[in-house]
Amino acid sequence: xxxxxxxxxxxxxxxxxxxxxxxxxxxxxxxxxxxxxxxxxxxxxxxxxxxxxxxxxxxxxxxxxxxxxxxxxxxxxxxxxxxxxxxxxxxxxxxxxxxxxxxxxxxxxxxxxxxxxxxxxxxxxxxxxxxxxxxxxxxxxxxxxxxxxxxxxxxxxxxxxxxxxxxxxxxxxxxxxxxxxxxxxxxxxxxxxxxxxxxxxxxxxxxxxxxxxxxxxxxxxxxxxxxxxxxxxxxxxxxxxxxxxxxxxx
Amino acid sequence: xxxxxxxxxxxxxxxxxxxxxxxxxxxxxxxxxxxxxxxxxxxxxxxxxxxxxxxxxxxxxxxxxxxxxxxxxxxxxxxxxxxxxxxxxxxxxxxxxxxxxxxxxxxxxxxxxxxxxxxxxxxxxxx
Ligand code: SF4
Ligand code: SF4
Ligand code: SF4
Numbered sequence: 034x035x036x037x038x039x040x041x042x043x044x045x046x047x048x049x050x051x052x053x054x055x056x057x058x059x060x061x062x063x064x065x066x067x068x069x070x071x072x073x074x075x076x077x078x079x080x081x082x083x084x085x086x087x088x089x090x091x092x093x094x095x096x097x098x099x100x101x102x103x104x105x106x107x108x109x110x111x112x113x114x115x116x117x118x119x120x121x122x123x124x125x126x127x128x129x130x131x132x133x134x135x136x137x138x139x140x141x142x143x144x145x146x147x148x149x150x151x152x153x154x155x156x157x158x159x160x161x162x163x164x165x166x167x168x169x170x171x172x173x174x175x176x177x178x179x180x181x182x183x184x185x186x187x188x189x190x191x192x193x194x195x196x197x198x199x200x201x202x203x204x205x206x207x208x209x210x211x212x213x214x215x216x217x218x219x220x221x222x223x224x225x226x227x228x229x230x231x232x233x234x235x236x237x238x239x240x241x242x243x244x245x246x247x248x249x250x251x252x253x254x255x256x257x258x259x260x261x262x263x264x265x266x267x268x269x270x271x272x273x274x275x276x277x278x279x280x281x282x283x
Numbered sequence: 284x285x286x287x288x289x290x291x292x293x294x295x296x297x298x299x300x301x302x303x304x305x306x307x308x309x310x311x312x313x314x315x316x317x318x319x320x321x322x323x324x325x326x327x328x329x330x331x332x333x334x335x336x337x338x339x340x341x342x343x344x345x346x347x348x349x350x351x352x353x354x355x356x357x358x359x360x361x362x363x364x365x366x367x368x369x370x371x372x373x374x375x376x377x378x379x380x381x382x383x384x385x386x387x388x389x390x391x392x393x394x395x396x397x398x399x400x401x402x403x404x405x406x407x408x409x410x
Contacts, residue, residue, distance in 0.1 A: 112397020113326040137399050149392040149400075238326060239391065 058275075096160065097180035099246035101218050102277040103155070103231075104257045104265070109239045110151040112137065119236035123222050124214075130205040132156070132216040133233055153241060155233070156203040156216035157268070157276030158182050164195035164204065173213070180277065181220050186212035200272040218244070247277070257281060316343070321404060324359040328401035329394050331375075350377050 112135045120132050133155035139147045162182050164173050172188035173195050175181075189212035196204045196213065207214040218224065219231040228235075234244040245252035250259075258265050258279055267276040317333035336346075347353050351374065358364045358374060369376030369387040375394075379387040396404075 109391055111326065111391050111395035112399055113328075113395070114398040115326070135397070135399070137397070148390075149396065151392060151397055 058270075095248035097176075097178060098248055099179055100248040100277070101158065101179050101181055101224075102245070102247040102254050102258075102279065103218075103234070104243040104254050104279045104281060105153055106241050106243065106257075106283065107152050107280050108150065108282040110135065110153055110241045111239055112151040113238065115236045115238060116153065116233035116242060119232040120216075120219075123219060123232035124217075126214070127207060127209060130207055130214060132203075132214070152280075153233075154201065154203070154268070155278065156182060156199075156218075157201055157274060157278045158216075158218060160275035160277065161273060163198040163200065163272070163274060167194045167198040169194065173215075176220070179218075179220070179224075181218045182215070183217050183220060184213060184215060186210055186214075189213055200269050200274060201276075254279075319404075320355065321401065322359055322364075323401065325365060326395070327398045328396055330396045330400065330404070331394070346377075350374055 114135060117131070117133060117135065120126060124132060126132055133153060136152045136154055138150050138152070140150055142148045158181055160180070162173075162175055165175050165182060168174075169192065170188045170190055172185050172190070174183060174185065176183055191206060191211055191213070193206060193213070196206070204213050204215045206212075219228070219233075223230070223232060229245075231242070231244050234242040243253045243257060245254040247254045247258060249255055257263065258281075263281060263283075265279045265281045267279060270276075316337045319333065320331040322329040322331065351358055364374060366387060368374055369379065372380060376387045378384045381389075385393070
């Protein structure tokens with residue numbers, strides 16, 4: 034994924050958006066408020082306000098309990114990479130691999146004037162994960178309870194089909210375990226041991242990565258995503274993956 | 284013969300890039316007005332450019348030694364060189380308060396060039 038592809042931040046209107054895509058996001062409690070960069074970015078907003086926009090659709094519950102999700106407050110990221118270091122340490126990521134990384138771009142904000150911007154990316158723990166769909170051995174699967182997309186490395190035959198299928202480039206082949214490795218929202222090394230935050234969220238000094246249960250209205254992730262007027266977006270919505278990693282500013 | 288030319292071109296290129304990185308890293312001491320300063324603590328990395336700030340009409344005495352001692356690296360050794368101090372009007376925060384200059388809690392990536400920016404400045408050739 035190239036950051037340049039998603040940088041034309043001009044709202045192209047939602048008229049041509051397939052209604053199916055709108056409905057899918059409405060099911061998540063979000064309405065689509067804009068399309069950017071030829072459809073690679075949708076901006077979303079809490080459905081409360083926009084509910085009347087699409088009539089006759091009843092909001093469903095979030096699919097999992099807890100329904101883990103991350104909100105990334107993008108403009109606060111300073112690329113200090115403490116999240117990456119924490120992830121590497123916690124999850125024993127080799128130096129050629131990554132479970133999360135920081136993208137960088139320069140926005141032109143005026144004549145001769147540019148503004149740097151950093152953007153953390155990780156697995157989106159998609160509600161409709163193409164990686165899971167294509168895996169021939171079911172080595173990668175969507176956890177029925179938490180919605181986390183996980184790996185059963187014993188079943189992985191290293192065919193890399195999932196790597197090709199992931200629109201977010203969120204997977205790599207780990208030579209040591211001879212299997213695909215990816216972000217598991219720190220399930221194995223933290224959440225399953227009683228921690229409530231992922232390593233990257235806990236390590237971030239700028240409070241960029243907000244992690245939690247989006248089905249719980251008292252959680253920070255729920256509040257951020259459902260704040261009226263706050264614009265939230267996901268990456269590459271046109272692929273129909275329904276990400277659980279949301280982006281916002283401020 | 285071809286090989287020779289390639290070797291020559293390569294060594295010119297390597298010399299050039301070494302010189303460039305050397306210049307950037309060491310500029311701090313020689314350049315008029317201090318040159319660029321790269322802070323790597325408490326987080327990687329913040330770029331302060333003396334030239335830009337002098338261009339706004341400030342003089343050395345406006346910051347030295349009230350806000351920053353002149354010797355490079357002294358602020359970083361102090362425990363309170365943090366954003367919290369900046370918000371309280373110390374260090375950069377004396378001007379970056381929303382009045383004299385943009386507030387310290389806004390436009391993070393103007394000063395924070397990150398690990399990527401740091402690598403570009405210090406290890407030429409590495410991404
Ligand atoms: S730790 Fe936070 S601020 Fe630093 S690079 Fe990661 S997300 Fe960005
Ligand atoms: S981001 Fe990629 S690896 Fe993660 S669930 Fe979606 S398709 Fe799978
Ligand atoms: S959630 Fe855990 S595994 Fe995923 S990127 Fe963050 S630290 Fe790495």
